[in-house]
Amino acid sequence: MRLNKQQLEHMAFNIVNELLKESLILTEDKEKMVTEVHEIIIKELAKEDLLDDQVKEILKEKLNEIRNANIDYYEMFKMVKAKLAEKENIIL
Secondary structure, eight states, rough: OOHHHHHHHHHHHHHHHHHTTTSSOSSOOOOHHHHHHHHHHHHHHHHHHHHHHHHHHHHHHHHHHHTTTTTTTTHHHHHHHHHHHHHTTTOO
């Protein structure tokens, strides 16, 4: 399930708040920090979207083999995605 814009903004806000509360970061501009964290989250989600597209292309080429072997498409999708993520150093 994808998060909507408000949920992502709330997540970024909470991350910054917790880091500040635990004195793990210092900033003079909290709002700027929240914006930067929000942008990082969006970039990481975009990487995952690209990864999903790659997996779909790979599986599209192998769809007949998957059907003939009676393999669950969703399970295969998860396995291929995990392997590609590992190969490309993407944390899911």
